Amino acid sequence: MADQTRHICGISGGKDSSALALYLRDRVPEMEYFFCDTGAELPETYEFLTRLEVILGKPIARLNSERGFDHWFEVFRGALPSPQMRWCTKVMKIKPIEAWIGDEPAISYVAIRADEANRKGYISTKPNIESRFPFVEDGIDHDGVMKILDDAGIGLPDYYEWRTRSGCYFCFYQRKAEWVGLAERHPELYERAIAIEQKVLLDAGVDGDADFSERAMTGRQYTWSGGETLVQLRTRRQEILDKHEAAMQRTRRARDSVPVLAVLSEALGDDGDDFDACTVCAL
């Protein structure tokens, strides 16, 4: 009887999981790649996924593509996800992944690098899934990942120019400076995030919009970004950028010749918010 075990590799749209996919391309020929689509990813992410698919020569299964954020926003009638009520993770990530994996035995390859001893990543609690960490096993660190990406000629997702991670465009974990980045790179998505914050589904077609302002969370002062609405945040654009630049400078001064991405992530980490990443999003 043929071996029934599935080999699966989750792609987040970030560099590590992409490098892992490329790394395993020749090593695990029966690999199935998947990406958990919230329907609200950055355009850069979608573009990068297609790039990766071409290089891999294999499709990346898009999980959950039928029921993305807009669907659940309607079904929950305007109840927004938040760190306290993270329905997004549950209905758009964990459930679709577990449904897709099913109950057959499977080996999941997780993109944790050799130099990230402490990162968790999504490790399923389902008993039929065994996790493997090829980068840790083979001692592949950050430089190793960059080499893999270089050799594949795939480059990096373009959002790394202004954001440190993939995920929803309105991710409530993103920094103030990243919100400003969104407003500049994708003004239309920023507008949409504003609309969602006001519990209205924009771009809803000829006959008008779904307005949930009277329904879920009525009277609850929930904002995507702590302490202010996106409209208010936008008026503080320059202030945020100045602060951000100052943080970048500090980091640069502290060490010589630090790569920009490192400076970016450290500076953003210094933004004054709690940083509590969505581990499943960064799958």
Place this chain on the structure above:
Amino acid sequence: MTTLADVLTVRGQFARSANFERDAESTESLDGYVVTARALDVVDRVSEAALGPAGGAWSITGPYGSGKSSLGLLLDAAFGPPGISRERALAKISEASPTAEEAVLQALSRHQARSHGFYRALVTADREPVARTVLRGLHRAVVRRHGKVPGSAEFSASSLLKLAQRRVNRAEDAVDPSVSELVDIARCMASQAPLLIVIDEFGKNLEAARDGESSDTYLLQRLAEAGQGTGLPISVVTLQHLSFEEYLADVDDRRRRDWAKVQGRFVDIAFTESAAQTRALIAQAFEAGDDIRPRIDAWAKSHAQALASAGIADLSDPVTIGSCWPLHPVSTLVLPELCNRFGQHERTLFSFLAGNESGTVATLAAGIEINAEGELPSIGPESVYDYFMGIDGAGASVVGRSARWTEIASRLRDANGLTDAEQRLAKSVALLNLVSASGAVRASASVLELVDPGSSEVLSGLEKRGLVTYRAFADEYRIWHGTDVNVAELTAAAHDRIADQPLHQVLGAVHALEPVVAARHSAQNETVRLFRRRFAHGDETVDPPAALDTVDGEVLLVTSTDGAIPTLSESALHSGTHAGNARGLEWSLRAKPIVVAVPDDVGELDRAAREVAALSDVLAAPQVEVDWVARREIGERLASARSQLEAAVTLAFSTASCRWKLLDGGAGVPLSPGRGSAPLSEASDLAYPRAPRVPNEMLSRSDLTSQGAKARRILLEAMIERSTEYRLGFTGYGPEVAMYEAGLKHAGLHRPSKAGGDPVFGKPRIRSNSKASEALRQTEQIRITPAWEAIEDAFEAAKNSRLNVRDLYVTLASPPYGVKAGIIPVIVTAALLARADRMAIYEHGTFQLGLSPELSERMVRNPEHFEIKHFANISGRRREALDVLADRFGIDAGLGGRRVGNVLAVTLYLAGRMRGLEQWTRRTSHLSADALAVRDALNEATEPDVLLFEFLPVALGYAPIAPGRQSAGTRQDSQRRDFEAFADGLARCIDELTSRCRSMIGELCDELLASAGERTRIAVSGPAAGLVDEVLDRDMRAFVLALSNDLYDDDHDWMASVATVVAKKAPTEWSDDDLASVQAELPRRLAAFNRLRALHAEHRAIGGTPFDALRLAVTHPSGSEAVRLVDVAQDEGELVSDAVAAMLESLAPKIGSPQRALHVVLADLGKRLLEQGDLIDIGPTQDSALRKAAGSG
């Protein structure tokens, strides 16, 4: 002088607490003990168990003074050796139950124990380990039987027992016996006689265990089980005040679990007596002389009558009253509750009856004179009061003093100068106040009359003094602290404030009305019809509940009495259409029914409502809020007023005293009164004659439970995805299956398309001229048909304009259909699926590709976001055009193989083919003019028919296809040719659109091979693979790696990956600019690749002399970079190196330093290189900025 004491004996033994060690040897210990029903129960169980081989274990839990220890003594005596003690004990048991005595005797005989009795280990526990207590008990039992611990010959465990006893009694480092030692000793005893272990105050052992002093948790259980092997039973009885857990409340979980297990092996017996049993105990305590008996009987008889007329059924039996003499009946009445609530149960009771301190019955008796004639004296409640509460009331060590107790006691203590009669009554009132909770035993005028026949005058005196207050709402006199708040005045003012408020408003504020169910209608139709209720005025104009509201109607309880009834609002009236009903009345409304109830009389209702409102108002007054006495009084009055209001509402609107009508815009349709909700059922019959009957409780409701909602979601998904499967592919008996059976299968909505065919959704097929039994079987199908037809009508009407789905929901939820909100999505979905080939669905105004499970989920939640439109089968010219298109594309138009001229089917086909169109194809201009025009048409059209008959023909240069008759003759032929040309053109464009991206990549591939000068991919990828390890430049290396990759099955995938590496973007995502730059870049990369090949080929041809290959890169001030790979053979290198060294040496003095000289020479060489022009110009590296950024992460 004759006193009570002369004619009465009070049995006193039971008055003090029993003590095992002291009383067990006394022959009089059981004098005065009364075997209560509870005690008898224990005796019964012990003897029954002793009849068997195994014995048993009981834990008896009861409060202080309930006679537990005396029970222990009773058991001890009953199962002891023959003698006076046993005789008395058996006599007492026999007195209570001869069969119980019989059982004891049998148990003794069975084990040949009549002559010596059982071993009886009677022991009182201290705060010590159980083992120590048990050892003491066993030792004592042995000594009691044998006089001492006998020698080993007679008692094999002799030395073990002695040793254990010595070790325990050692002054220093005493050692407790082990479990096994005790078990051995007990076994030895049980080999001679049954063993009965009774541990009093077992709670102290448990306290010791709680404090960690003992670990022998299972000792008692082991002992009880130890008897099983020997043939003679061992029984264990523990006596304690609280249950095991309460003693062990704060020990760790493990030990508590252990003890819980142990207690599990014990039979728990709660040891408390009822009031009647307590009175029986009282009766046993008194023994009156024979001479006086006739007088007592007469006294008792007259009191019994008085008590009965006062409504005190609890104590109206002359025998009980008489046997409790000399206690006054009111004393007898309050004592049990008083002892239980404030004393130590029977112990307190007997202290009062027989104690020898002052104030007890026994001591009072000596001072009460009995006259030869007239009324017998008795000990009234005032004496009870004195004993329990008076200043010198010595006996009662009162526990559980309540605030009320303290207040009453201090009130009476402070009242000076009362007459005897006043004192007597005041104390009676006080006692009754203390024990009364509710019911007849309270300080009412009639009860007080029992205490003192002239009480009313005395009471009014007490009232005047302010000591006693009469609370009319409770019909009770109270010794209650007064209050400074003038409640009466406040209440009157509050009444004034609300005097002008209309009654329905007053009622609305104070009396919440629960919705009611139209019971009969609901049961008959298996659909719950709920009516909300409110109070209303006759002159109101009202609106019915909204169609999608969860209630099915409203009841207005009218509180005005001028005969006017509320009128329906204009909007409610005009939303109506006309439909007949069973009564032949004109039913004019499509809105939910409103029923009005007009009572004949609201007098009592008015009074009660205003009282509640006024008192509620007073309760909220600031001065009342801070005065708890006033608050409490008003609170009680309010509670009482509320219950009166409740009764008044019920009475006023009972069907008998009230007229019921259904509002209809006129005088109303009279509803016949009946029991309960009968008028509402009648109104429901009238309002919802066309309601379906879906006998499924989960589905047939307005608000689904979360489980119900989940089941319905599963059902809807199955309907959409497996509509042609038998039972929708369901197996098993889940809730969704039950919903399917009730809502679809039995309703006939999902049935075979033809005999033996696959099931489809559709209108129920009702067989006419069938038998009655058949009709019955078709009930659900018949009942759902009107609603189905309503949907069909709405669909038909949606041919010209779209129908909002919420409006359809409203129609179905309203009369005459009244379909429950839970069912609506199911039948609407069934109807949409039945006409899937004709019904277009729009969400937020945008055409959707049919009904999908996720779309259905959203539609259930937000029907208002959806619209539907009916695309009827068309005819004429458009029909012909459609047929041609369907033919051309091979579309099987219509479900079930029916050929229908169907706009939707063709549109959906085209939309489906366009769905996966690449981003590049959506944007590119590298398309034929026709394809570009077709692409625009597909993007712009929002309506299927507009797309097919207008936009697409125009895009391809034809006239729009207008509706109209088919042409005839030659015109028809030429028209058909036009349609065919149109269809061919459209098909060509669709093919072009769907294949263009692929062909573009194919073209790139051809260009690549041409640039490389090769004809096949292999010819390029093979050499590339050989270069992989030789190339250092990052971009070039990726390019070479991509060229060499042989993972891909065909040229297309290979080329796509090479193109992606060059553009850093997948071809499907390109813009035309991206394409152009790749087309420019490819030849350059290939030229470099070719040079590399040549370089390495040459090198290999030379035969492998070692050489260095260098990559020279020069950056121009413009930012562009030039690159050259140079191979340097070893001898060449040495030659140049020497020459350059010499040159630098000569230049250094002129220029400054050797370092500086080197830089200047390098710059000059670089300039020469750039001028030479054969370098590869790779431009600014596309991702150079990113590269830097991605240094870490």
